[in-house]
Amino acid sequence: MSTSQHSLVDELKSGLDAPICLTWELTYACNLQCVHCLSSSGRRDPHELTTQEAFGVLDDLAEMQVFYINIGGGEPMIRRDFFDILDHAARRGIGVKFSTNGAYLTPERARRLASMDYLDVQISLDGLDAATNDPVRGDGSYALARTAMDNLAGAGFGPFKISIVVTRHNVAQLDGFKALADEYGATLRVTRLRPSGRGADSWHELHPTNEQQREIHRWLLDHGDHVLTGDSFFHLNALGESLPGLNMCGAGRVVCLIDPTGDVYACPFVIHDEFKAGSVRDAGGFAAVWRESDTFLALRQPQSAGACASCGQFDACQGGCMAAKFFTGLPLDGPDPECVVGHGEAALLEGSTPPLMLVDHSRPVPVTLLAR
Amino acid sequence: MEHRVVTLNPDVALRPEPFGALAYHYGNRRLVFLRHPDLVAVVYALDGHRTIAEVLDAEGIAPRRRASFVAALASMLDSEMLCERATRANHRDGAPLRSSGAVIGAPPVVPLSFVHTAEVHQ
Numbered sequence: 001m002s003t004s005q006h007s008l009v010d011e012l013k014s015g016l017d018a019p020i021c022l023t024w025e026l027t028y029a030c031n032l033q034c035v036h037c038l039s040s041s042g043r044r045d046p047h048e049l050t051t052q053e054a055f056g057v058l059d060d061l062a063e064m065q066v067f068y069i070n071i072g073g074g075e076p077m078i079r080r081d082f083f084d085i086l087d088h089a090a091r092r093g094i095g096v097k098f099s100t101n102g103a104y105l106t107p108e109r110a111r112r113l114a115s116m117d118y119l120d121v122q123i124s125l126d127g128l129d130a131a132t133n134d135p136v137r138g139d140g141s142y143a144l145a146r147t148a149m150d151n152l153a154g155a156g157f158g159p160f161k162i163s164i165v166v167t168r169h170n171v172a173q174l175d176g177f178k179a180l181a182d183e184y185g186a187t188l189r190v191t192r193l194r195p196s197g198r199g200a201d202s203w204h205e206l207h208p209t210n211e212q213q214r215e216i217h218r219w220l221l222d223h224g225d226h227v228l229t230g231d232s233f234f235h236l237n238a239l240g241e242s243l244p245g246l247n248m249c250g251a252g253r254v255v256c257l258i259d260p261t262g263d264v265y266a267c268p269f270v271i272h273d274e275f276k277a278g279s280v281r282d283a284g285g286f287a288a289v290w291r292e293s294d295t296f297l298a299l300r301q302p303q304s305a306g307a308c309a310s311c312g313q314f315d316a317c318q319g320g321c322m323a324a325k326f327f328t329g330l331p332l333d334g335p336d337p338e339c340v341v342g343h344g345e346a347a348l349l350e351g352s353t354p355p356l357m358l359v360d361h362s363r364p365v366p367v368t369l370l371a372r
Numbered sequence: 373m374e375h376r377v378v379t380l381n382p383d384v385a386l387r388p389e390p391f392g393a394l395a396y397h398y399g400n401r402r403l404v405f406l407r408h409p410d411l412v413a414v415v416y417a418l419d420g421h422r423t424i425a426e427v428l429d430a431e432g433i434a435p436r437r438r439a440s441f442v443a444a445l446a447s448m449l450d451s452e453m454l455c456e457r458a459t460r461a462n463h464r465d466g467a468p469l470r471s472s473g474a475v476i477g478a479p480p481v482v483p484l485s486f487v488h489t490a491e492v493h494q
């Protein structure tokens with residue numbers, strides 16, 4: 001890494017005037033019930049932001065010159081004012097990328113999306129076939145996602161995104177995912193599985209093995225220039241060669257999350273009181289939370305490397321992901337649970353107490369975990 | 373490069389930050405960190421009428437720093453953050469076309485970082 005990149009990361013670690021990667025989950029309601037859902041979505045929360053409040057958030061973001069936002073959920077297209085929110089964002093000059101499971105992406109809606117400017121659509125898929133995908137995302141979800149892709153392609157949307165969470169069961173399909181994306185003229189995005197939300201329960205069975213982590217690292221080195229990763233695999237840099245992208249945890253510094261009820265968290269993967277910074281409903285709105293909350297100001301202070309300090313790889317790996325440590329009950333200033341030199345695994349074996357999940361909108365129906 | 377007339381691409385927005393500014397291209401979704409306040413001032417001053425040399429003069433950029441400013445602007449032009457207005461047919465005679473890169477000591481660097489897709493850590 002060049003020195004100038006180094007100091008960029010240092011600058012970013014001390015925080016920006018406004019986020020550059022803001023995720024806004026519009027609703028906790030979802031037609032699916034994925035076993036690794038980072039927001040434990042399912043049921044709508046009665047306190048979700050109203051349309052007027054949502055417009056107010058967009059106005060605040062426009063004022064702060066947030067260039068673009070990532071919209072997610074739950075399933076954001078479930079909201080009846082979904083298109084009104086998209087239109088308002090466009091009016092205020094905010095680019096939008098939204099993530100969807102595709103269930104509501106009819107040919108008609110695909111045409112409407114295709115007619116809009118500065119809009120990216122990202123379809124979630126976790127397997128190359130129903131047999132791999134559906135145990136994680138739910139029965140019929142593979143077909144839903146493929147139909148949505150066909151509809152976007154049919155509407156001439158252009159290069160949409162296909163987003164994969166890499167698990168133990170789909171590592172071997174990375175080449176296949178790339179081929180699928182190419183077939184559609186789409187962009188492939190692969191991200192790391194974190195033990196957040198319902199992922200806390202499924203992580204132990206789903207996260208890639210150590211051997212597979214090497215495979216992922218190799219694959220990303222070979223394909224990284226043409227594949228988006230959200231810079232989420234930087235813990236793999238400890239294997240040697242660094243992956244392209246910013247090598248840092250952006251939580252509360254350049255990244256944050258607004259949840260469906262307006263609560264602001266340090267990142268989409270830490271929906272927990274510990275990382276709650278405030279609410280867009282507070283006096284001063286989002287800007288005050290971003291600029292003044294104690295939670296965020298603390299994250300912008302230099303962080304201790306803790307048990308990782310003695311590891312020669314710390315500069316490359318930064319000790320990994322805060323969310324991954326927190327939800328597996330590991331100390332935040334120590335190794336990532338997937339530390340490639342095995343320190344995380346060892347710490348987990350010694351015993352850890354994962355935190356209680358405080359925000360859970362899962363539907364109260366029994367979910368069959370990984371029916372395989 | 374110095375005789376060219378460039379301006380901020382209309383698809384690009386600038387946002388002030390403690391280290392300088394962020395530039396975002398709504399079309400190609402690139403994010404650029406302009407990591408020096410002087411570079412930000414120069415970019416704001418590009419008005420599509422004056423040549424780069426004229427703008428650097430007007431902003432009082434010292435000769436030994438010019439090469440790095442020109443390089444930064446060239447890479448912004450490459451990535452379409454800047455766009456070219458039709459080069460003025462008769463730019464002022466004697467406008468310096470060469471950049472004075474030969475300086476003794478550390479080269480004055482105008483740090484500029486590109487993030488190719490604006491998707492940063494998620």
Ligand code: SF4
Nearest residue numbers: 308311314317336339
């Ligand atoms: S010990 Fe810490 S710094 Fe070293 S590889 Fe593991 S997580 Fe990374």
Ligand code: SF4
Nearest residue numbers: 249250251267321323
């Ligand atoms: S906590 Fe993890 S997912 Fe969140 S910004 Fe930090 S590294 Fe990324």
